[in-house]
Amino acid sequence: MSIKSLMAIPFAKFITKKVYKWANNPHKTQEQVFQYLVSEGCQTAFGKDHDFISINSYEDFKKRVPINDYEGLKPYVDRIVAGEENVLWKGKPIYFAKTSGTTSGAKYIPITKESMPTHIKAARNALLFYIAETKDASFVNGKMIFLQGSPVLEQKNGIKLGRLSGIVAHYVPNYLLKNRLPSWETNCIEDWDTKVDKIVEETLPENMTVISGIPSWVQMYFEKLIEKTGKSISELFPNFNFFIYGGVNFEPYKNKFEALIGKKIEYIELYPASEGFIAYQDSQKEKGMLLQLDSGMFYEFIPADEFFNDNPTRISLKDVQLEVNYVIILNTTAGLWGYNIGDTIEFTSLKPYRIKVTGRIKHFISAFGEHVIGKEVEKALNDAILGTNVNVSEFTVAPQVNPESGLPYHEWFIEFETAPSNIEELASKIDSSMQTQNIYYQDLIEGKVLKPLVIRKVKKGGFHEYMKSIGKFGGQNKIPQLSDNRKIADVLVNFLED
Template sequence: MISLKSALAKPFAARVKRSVLKWANNPIETQEKVFQHLISEATSTVFGKDHDFISINSHADFVKRVPVRDYEDLKPYVERVVEGEKNVLWKGKPLYFAKTSGTTSGAKYIPITKESMPTHVEAARNAILLYIAETGNAKFVDGKMIFLQGSPILEEKNGVQLGRLSGIVAHYVPKYLQKNRMPSWETNCIDDWETKVEAIVEETLPENMSVISGIPSWVQMYFERINQKTGKKVGDVFKNFNLFIFGGVNYEPYRAKFESLIGRKVDSIELYPASEGFFAYQDKQKEKGMLLQLNSGIFYEFIKADEFFNSSPKRLTLKDVEVGVNYVMIISTSAGLWAYNIGDTVEFTSVKPYRVIVSGRIKHFISAFGEHVIGKEVEQALKEALANTNIQVSEFTVAPQINPSEGLPYHEWFIEFENEPNNIPQIIENIDKSLQKQNSYYLDLIKGKVLQPLVITSVKKNGFQDYMKSIGKLGGQNKIPRLSNDRNIADALTKLKLTK
């Protein structure tokens, strides 16, 4: 019997789909409107006056007046906002600061404003509604839904509430989903991740779970606990679980492990949320990439990744991007971030409509020898190497070994296998072949005997969890970088007595 809630979801989804298609089919015009609105609204702010916004009429004007900045460069303005000053980056004061962990700058305070907050909520909602519109599957709205997230308890700083983005968003769950939402508020407020996961398992085991959402590495931890506690596959425990919503990392390296833990395939929706904005979501089950959100108060620019560190790289707008090129994504937003480098690299899979995949981080690459290997390449290499095998990987990261005790330098792959393979040399050969095929610089270094083929270091069970716990980043939105250009993570993992 169809419930009223699931029956109403379908026409609502159809209406939202029509609205999305309206801007998705007029991308350049939509972005121009966003650009003009942002400049107009911020003309009288401190930042707007400092950068002569009143004289900006085009993207070319904007490029002349507003340089690309990362958080460190924007920090003098952000600090004035944090101190309570109004009209600095955006009119008035922000509603929230999303507190994130910075690598060089300590804690980062990303403003979220009255104008930008609804775009986060609307994009998450629309991702689910477009799934309903495409598949006709709305039964899951009657079951329980879980999102593994940070604590919703917020602090206050000079009259502005402060917390993790996922904790802030928890305050915006629509009323019609409140009864379906898991875990309880009390459980969500538990700080210690392991304690929290145990409490979530206890709360959810008796429930009719239909949607599970979160960063794959932490959902995996939850699934493993369910397996351990019940001796059953997740899909047998939750018979109506048929939709997995994820973001933050590429799902492909986890897919085989998840299907083993669940015991069957389930549909999935990929999201691309960040504290700085909700940038994209998967709008089609069988199309690669996520629909770029062009009508969400975000103006996008793109710089070719291999030109990014040049003295004055060209800043492209949407009309100039190409499929298959690796770009650094630059954003200007209704939260007051201007020509802001969030650090992500993206690749377009389609320009009709504009869909992207996240290819990596501009700071997360290996180029110790000029090879410039990126996250997408190592993920693809591992996927190809393990295709048609029953080998499952829980987690991995890659780092250069510049000064080996003997022989040529190499890339060291730290991999936590779910089931330790007995054919490591073959896996090494397969990964290396794939990397050489994808990256001509790496191929030249191997052929030129500058590098030897990669080395795999097998990580003990739960080794990555132990590492994240040791640096105080277990759970929440934290995730291990796929690769690093230094040995900081690699040396820490080695010190945890990982086995070869």
């Protein structure tokens, strides 16, 4: 055992003890964050516009600060982009994390000197919790890879601009630099196919122990390794024992991953966003991810089924309940106030507060009043393939409102690694699980408003071809697993099996 791995275990115990100190005092921790944010926000343009000086309680705050999305804060962000100081937060941001917008084009999410360290600390702590629980730090002696965007940053009026993963690449701790792959030069390659091919070359001869990234793109990396060598991932990297991921539900990928790897491994789930690092998995034994309560973010929650009401319920952490689907709202040291990042979550534990991501508030299907959400389609697919040899590479669901004949239906576009022998039987199992989970969907089926779902088999590599066709291939780009319109579906029909 190296000195590095020997030192990691006591350090991990120290950090986990420190983290659980605030995690076990959640309401006091959040109140301190709240008071700090409001105090600092008083001197900003946003704080003056919203009378922060008169805020003495959370109830006061709710009266003065509306729920915003990016469009709501865009006039303030535009002022920051133009070079103005003290707009949403004191001073100027040190970075803009550039993300894809919908109605507004590119979005510029501010990252400040106060918020940046929380991204790094949370990612580090996720690894330390794994070490503390398993008492295994051997992976620190091997090579680690994170499939991410380019670290090459642009400038916007003196503020550095790039993808969050590219920004974070500048903050790899010195003690990990020798262990980090790919090389800086490879990481800067923009074309994703070329980049992954180069990563394959660089990693093949190495002792890879940690691999991280969005599952669909890591899967592509694994497949290229296997295609080049004819060996499983566990044969190539025998000391690779856990995978770090975030941004999507991993369950639909799990069977496929373990088939590619050739053995069962452990996983660490992260919940990073450009707006803040919200949660990470603190235990291999407990469900959910530990909500980051001391990271300069004050959280609010709105029940998802009320979100589009005129006056939805808006609560702080102390009033949340288990197994309620909430829209998560952020207030941060980057100056995001009442900010809806678009995600929905559920609490899996209240002592400490752990959450799981259930979907996107805009990613749902309710073309007929069925209110289907992401976690339901994910569970239905997992239920249907459980105990079978069926492996799914990727999928998405959309409503078919105007079929050529018969009743409308939900259309499932699925790319199989290992397809079922009977596609109609799989569709029936998925549909049965959907009806069990969602009473509205069941009523529509039984009332002959909808017919049971239909599966369309996407050809192998079809989802990658689709992403290329819309200019979003590689990096941190993800395909929504359901949508309330046909924007994705009407293009995907061009990538079906013959």
